Amino acid sequence: MNGHFAGTGKDVTAEDFEHGVQIIDQDKNFNDNLGAYLQLEGITRAGFNYHLISVFGSQSTGKSTLLNYLFGTHFGVMSEQERRQTTKGIWMSKNKKEGAKEEGRMAENILVMDVEGTDGRERGEDQDFERKSALFALATSEVLIVNIWEHQVGLYQGANMGLLKTVFEVNLQLFLKDAKSVPRSLLFFVIRDHLGTTPLSNLQNTLIQDLQRIWSGLSKPSGLEKSKIEDYFDFAFVALPHKILQPERFEQEVQKLGTRFRDGYKDPKRAGLVDEQEEPVLLPQYHRRIPADGFPMYARGIWEQIDSNKDLDLPTQQELLAQFRCDEISKEVLVPFDEAISPLEEQQNQAVAAGKPSVIPELGKLMTTARSVLLASFEVEASRYHKGVYKRKQTELEGKVDGRLKTLFQGQMTAAHKAGLNDFSEAVTQAVKTGQKKGGSYDFHKIVSTEKEKALSRFQAQAQASIVEKTPWSDYKQQLNLYRKEIDEVSSRLRQEEMRRLANRSERWVRAKLDESVGLEFNKLGSGRGGSGAPEHGQKPPTEKDLWDRIWNVFTETVSHAETRFTDRARSFDASPDEVEVGLWRLRRKSWAALRAKIDEEMMEGNLLLKLRENFEDKFRYDEEGVPRIWRPTDDIEGMYTRARESTLELIPLLSRFKLSRTSAPPPLDAWIGEAPSNVTPADEEDLPPIGGVDDDEAKTLEDEMTILSDAKAADLSTRFKKTADGVYVEAKRSAIGGVTQ
Ligand code: GDP
Ligand code: MG
Structure with a gap:
């Protein structure tokens, strides 16, 4: 099967279908315009709601004339004068007459096929077409009208009987493969030019006997030897008066017959002989069940199989069509x-x-x-x-x-x-x-x-x-789970960022605190007695000797305070104990670095020299009560100068090493910082400078870490301080002499 159907081929209009559509032409070609015709007649979308009726019979027996009367079609008819065959091949047209008025009983979309008549006496080629057109009509039509002259009835050897024999044979061949659902067909005999002398019932009996005779004479396929003609066919008979001799009666009867066709179905569930003249003709069981939109394609496929003399296998054709x-x-x-x-x-x-x-x-x-x-x-x-x-x-x-x-x-x-x-x-x-x-x-x-x-x-x-x-x-259950998981991952990344922010805030806080408190401790150096003015009552006056102790204390207290705050905040947003531990470890290291930087700042040469000078001057120029001395020539200026200088010089080695006075050893920085937590990542360590004595792999020892001034720097500082002190001394000396002079 191929796709030639439904409006393919050239554009066509209603005028091209004046006489209907020639489905098969005289050269046995299938017409591509069948689809277009059905489209034009509005049948394509009708589904199963359409009917197909074919007419058979010898040439020039008034078949086309009958159809035109019954259905208002315009099939070509032989003119009375010329008397030559007109219908060639197979034509199709839609019924043009109205159905019964009664709602729901009208058979819609009746299609009629006018099949080229045959004459058994003619050439063999005609018999070929007769067989092929019979096959085609049987495969597609619900009703086959057999058109016959009254005087042909009983002529068992006549052309009509040959045709019927063909129809029966072909029927057996056709529905053999589909034995389970053999569609029934209605053979509707229309007896023409009925004179009325022989009643219809007699004609009917004669015909039935002939049909039985033909049937029993057929060579049937194996398995179907016992089959009866009634297994496949229903029969109906009608007689029409002579058209020329009794034109009025002819018209009346034809009119009545047309109504039977158009009146649609009721379903009396009958089989076998249909002899009541009033029965509607189109019964559901005759329908071939080919949807209207598939009909052109199905018809073409069937015709091609028939024409190429292949076995016609309807179920296969229907499957192919369906595909x-x-x-x-x-x-x-x-x-x-x-x-x-x-x-x-x-x-x-x-x-x-x-x-x-x-x-x-x-x-x-x-x-x-x-x-x-x-x-x-x-x-x-x-x-x-x-x-x-x-x-x-x-x-x-x-x-x-x-x-x-x-x-x-x-x-x-x-x-x-x-x-x-x-x-x-x-x-x-x-x-x-x-x-x-x-x-x-x-x-x-x-x-x-x-x-x-x-x-x-x-x-x-x-x-x-x-x-x-x-x-x-x-x-989306799975996607939702995945999403939830990744939201949690993002949450934990955001929490880490928050941890970083918290750590930065803590570090800044520690740095600011140290800046202030450590700066204060160093400022105290400027006073030779650990502070300018009298010490506050009840408090042990700070001494220069425990400078580092005080710094270490204020440092550890500050950091400890920061640690507590850090831990509280981190816990509040569900940081894990591990994360908190790492954060604290980093905080301690960073805090130490901040302290070390603050100390280095304080110990910058200029700052230090200034502090030493202040310290010295405080000792030299003020008495124990903090009152400035007025030098007199009798004063032991040299002795006081030497004591004060030596006292201040003692500060230099003290300042050079971060040592606690109670242990004379560096503070326990390594223990205070503690071992790195096991879950520290390289990223956590990236921005941490190494600390001597804490990080094993460092060449620097704890001693190195705690060395604030190198020996060379300390010596240099001593020299420069001495020069400054000397200057102060000379000035004092001068002022003593000057005081005498005055
Ligand atoms: P078809 O070849 O079977 O289609 O026959 P047509 O419909 O072409 O008719 C052939 C000839 O028979 C025409 O000249 C018709 O006028 C004529 N004719 C049609 N119907 C009747 C009829 O009922 N009785 C008679 N005697 N002639 C008829
Ligand atoms: Mg004709």
Whole structure:
């Protein structure tokens, strides 16, 4: 079978079909315009709601005339004068007459086939066509009108009997393969030019006897030897008056007969002989069950098989037709589907290509509608065809569209997933920023859990709105789980960032505190008695000797305070004990580095020299009560100078090493910092400078770490301090002499 049908070939108009459509021409070619004709007559979409009636009989027995009277068709008829054969091949036309007025009883879409008449006496080629056209009519028609002159009845050897023999043979051949569902056919005998002398019942009996005789004379295929003619055929008989001699009666009777054809079905469940003159003709059991839209193609396929003398296998033909039509219907229903779905696919692909995942709103609804419209239209059109083929093609079609919809659905899930994670991360970051702007007190844990809740319900809503109804694959449980997992991963990354921010804040706090308190301790050096002015009552005055003890104390207290705050904050947003441990370890190291930097700043040469000078001057120029001395020549200026200088010089070795006075050893920095936690990552260590005596692999020892001034620097400092002190001494000396002079 190929696809020549339904409007293929050249453009045709109603005028081309004035006499109907010539399905088969005299050269036995099938007409490509049958589809166009059915389209024009509005039958293509009728499904099973159409009927096919064929007429048979010898040439020039008034067949075309009869059909034209019955159905208002315009088949060509032989003019009275010329008397030569007119109908060639097989013609088809739609009934042009109105049906019964009674609602629901009208047989709609009656198609009539006018078959070229035969004459047994003519050439063998005609007998070939006779056989072929009989096969064709039987395979397609519900009713075969056998047109016969009254005077031919009983002429057993006549041309008509030859034709009937052919019909029976062909019928056996045709429905052999489909023995389970043999469609019945109605042989409707129309006896022409009935004079009335022989009653119809007699003519009918004669004909039946002849038919039985023909049937029993047939060589039947094995298995069907015992079959009876009634197994396959119903019979009906009608007689018409002479058209020329009794024109009025002829018209009346023809009119009555036409009504029987057009009056549609009732279903009296009858079989066998139909002899009541009032019975409607078209019964459901005669229908060949070829959907109207598939008819042109089926007819062509059948004709090609017949014409090439191949065995006509109707079930196979019907299956082939079903395959072809189901494929075509699939294509048709895919057009609106494509129109709905392709733009969505494009939108999604473009978003993916641009790296901007976008969630298509209402996707589920759009997909569900496109899918159900497609499946419903397919069902309407295709379910009329061979059930097995239809089911298979339906599954194929469903698989095809579901493949595409599934890709869309999954793309949508991916977009919702990516966008959701982004939005979540951004929302948390934004909330933190807002919190920071408002003064830094924000509940990170609450921010994360609120945003997480929002992100999950947003995802769920989007997934729900993307579901294609009635599909087992549109399920997002797995995606939701994955999404939840990744939200948690993002949360933990955000928490780490928050930990970093917290650590930075803690470090800054420690640095600021140390800046102030350590600076204060160093400033005290400027006073030779550990402070300018009298010590406060009840307090042990600070001495220069325990400078480092005080620094270490204030340092460890500050850090300990910071540690407590850090731990509290970190716990508040669910940082794990491990994470807290690492954070604290880093904080201690960074704090030490901050202290070390602060000390180095204080010990910069200029600063230090200034402090030593202040210290010296305080000792030299003020008495024990803190009152400035007025030098007199009798004063032991030299002695006081020497004591004060030596006292200040003692500070240099003291300042050179960070040592605790009670142990004379460096503070237990290594123990205080502690071992690195086991879960420290390289990233955690990246920005940490090494600490001597704490990090094993360092060449620096704890001693090195605690060396504030190298020996060379200390010696240099001593020299420069001495020069400064000398200057102060000389000045004092001068002022003493000057005081005497005055
Ligand atoms: P077809 O070859 O069987 O289609 O026959 P036509 O319909 O072309 O008619 C052949 C001739 O028979 C025409 O000249 C008709 O006028 C004539 N004719 C048609 N119907 C009747 C009829 O009922 N009785 C008689 N005697 N002639 C008829
Ligand atoms: Mg004719």
